[in-house]
Amino acid sequence: MTEDMSLLEKDKEYVWHPFTQMKEWVEKEEQLIIERGEGIKLYDTEGDEYYDGVSSIWLNVHGHQKEELDQAIKDQLDKIAHSTMLGLANEPATNLAEKLVEISPQGLNKVFYSDSGSTAVEIGLKMAFQYWQQLDEDVGPKDKFITLTNAYHGDTIGSVSVGGIDLFHEIYKPMLFNSLKTPSPHCYRCAFDEERKECDFTCIKELEKMIQECHQEVAALIIEPLMQGAGGMIAAPEGYLAKVRELCDKYNILMIADEVAVGFGRTGKMFACEHEDVSPDIMAVAKGISGGYLPISATLTTDEIYDAFYDDYETQKTFFHGHSYTGNPLAAAVSVANLELFEEENILERMPSKIEMVTDKLEEFEGLEHVGDIRQQGLMVGIELVKDKGTKEPYPWQEKIGVQVCIEARDKGMILRPLGNVIVFMPPLCSTKSQLEDMMEIIYKSIEEVTNDSS
Numbered sequence: 001m002t003e004d005m006s007l008l009e010k011d012k013e014y015v016w017h018p019f020t021q022m023k024e025w026v027e028k029e030e031q032l033i034i035e036r037g038e039g040i041k042l043y044d045t046e047g048d049e050y051y052d053g054v055s056s057i058w059l060n061v062h063g064h065q066k067e068e069l070d071q072a073i074k075d076q077l078d079k080i081a082h083s084t085m086l087g088l089a090n091e092p093a094t095n096l097a098e099k100l101v102e103i104s105p106q107g108l109n110k111v112f113y114s115d116s117g118s119t120a121v122e123i124g125l126k127m128a129f130q131y132w133q134q135l136d137e138d139v140g141p142k143d144k145f146i147t148l149t150n151a152y153h154g155d156t157i158g159s160v161s162v163g164g165i166d167l168f169h170e171i172y173k174p175m176l177f178n179s180l181k182t183p184s185p186h187c188y189r190c191a192f193d194e195e196r197k198e199c200d201f202t203c204i205k206e207l208e209k210m211i212q213e214c215h216q217e218v219a220a221l222i223i224e225p226l227m228q229g230a231g232g233m234i235a236a237p238e239g240y241l242a243k244v245r246e247l248c249d250k251y252n253i254l255m256i257a258d259e260v261a262v263g264f265g266r267t268g269k270m271f272a273c274e275h276e277d278v279s280p281d282i283m284a285v286a287k288g289i290s291g292g293y294l295p296i297s298a299t300l301t302t303d304e305i306y307d308a309f310y311d312d313y314e315t316q317k318t319f320f321h322g323h324s325y326t327g328n329p330l331a332a333a334v335s336v337a338n339l340e341l342f343e344e345e346n347i348l349e350r351m352p353s354k355i356e357m358v359t360d361k362l363e364e365f366e367g368l369e370h371v372g373d374i375r376q377q378g379l380m381v382g383i384e385l386v387k388d389k390g391t392k393e394p395y396p397w398q399e400k401i402g403v404q405v406c407i408e409a410r411d412k413g414m415i416l417r418p419l420g421n422v423i424v425f426m427p428p429l430c431s432t433k434s435q436l437e438d439m440m441e442i443i444y445k446s447i448e449e450v451t452n453d454s455s
């Protein structure tokens with residue numbers, strides 16, 4: 001039967017796509033089927049090429065079909081594709097753990113593997129919870145979590161429980177555990193009506209008030225350092241992260257840094273926490289870890305937390321968690337090669353001038369009538385479109401202004417995916433300055449054309 005169907009027909013018949021209203025997907029005649037990638041370009045089955053403007057959803061680092069990464073997988077495949085880490089060790093996962101500890105903020109000395117950002121977060125939450133239960137001192141129940149509004153930490157029930165995006169999370173409320181929410185430092189739409197750069201960090205003061213009242217009940221605070229990603233590319237003001245760390249220290253709360261999106265060079269340093277000299281107690285990493293090649297993630301933690309689980313089996317302090325593909329050798333091997341490329345190609349050293357170029361170019365966008373706010377941390381950019389710049393009135397979500405801009409960009413040769421009314425630009429870190437310029441030109445023109453039509 002299926003032989004007569006085209007690939008796209010088969011897709012529409014059998015596949016349920018993530019974060020996708022399938023009615024829209026199925027009813028729209030044309031859909032791109034990506035056949036291959038090369039460098040920062042994607043090629044579809046029609047032979048058309050597109051810039052990978054969001055790094056295949058925030059993953060890709062060195063481009064597609066990167067020789068060294070391809071080779072690392074092939075070499076590992078000649079040995080073994082997968083063996084379990086339950087009771088056994090493997091070579092690439094061990095080597096990767098050593099490298100991760102080397103490059104991570106100070107104090108993070110132990111690596112627990114899983115296979116997605118969501119599970120890395122989930123593991124961090126469970127570790128933090130169990131840690132306090134197994135401490136000998138009486139420190140209070142310590143069984144709750146603090147999170148920020150607009151937070152995104154993944155799609156599993158635990159990670160959704162610490163999420164703060166109503167559109168994604170509201171319907172699942174009855175399934176979730178309660179978390180305590182503090183307003184995110186969203187300077188363009190400040191919850192306390194303060195002005196950017198002139199404020200008194202009221203958000204931090206409010207957070208401290210909340211913590212003062214409930215710290216004995218709180219196991220950990222979880223945060224996306226520097227930039228809340230899926231919540232709309234919300235950049236925290238300088239100093240916010242360090243102040244959060246101070247509060248966690250002062251009130252004996254663990255700090256979980258979700259570096260899934262911002263880690264591995266995205267913000268210009270290997271990890272975003274480094275910008276403010278912060279060492280979290282637990283750090284979740286995924287996305288860029290394998291250069292965007294294979295699913296693998298890690299939850300790193302301190303000796304102190306690790307030691308609270310380290311005891312005779314009879315004490316029942318084991319961390320009973322693990323996935324079938326935990327520490328997959330192919331994924332670990334390509335991750336090691338990814339980190340080697342950071343060194344060999346001086347990726348981080350080459351970031352500042354690229355970031356500066358993007359910053360300069362973004363200034364031109366401010367002149368556009370419907371660009372309300374531009375938020376950038378390294379090569380992570382959000383451009384918020386508004387109906388009225390003066391009042392910051394948003395476009396009604398039904399207008400799908402973000403989607404419209406991305407469709408326009410696609411016609412101009414670039415794949416983008418928006419977050420509501422926020423246009424996201426997350427190019428692979430290997431993009432050259434002229435490629436960055438090219439891509440930004442496409443975004444500029446797409447915004448200009450779509451928003452001119454809409455006003």
Ligand SMILES: *Cc1c(COP(=O)(O)O)cnc(C)c1O
Nearest residue numbers: 116117118152153154229260261
């Ligand atoms: C993408 C993301 C996750 C979830 O990662 P998955 O691999 O998609 O499960 C968690 N936290 C942040 C900050 C993310 O951007």
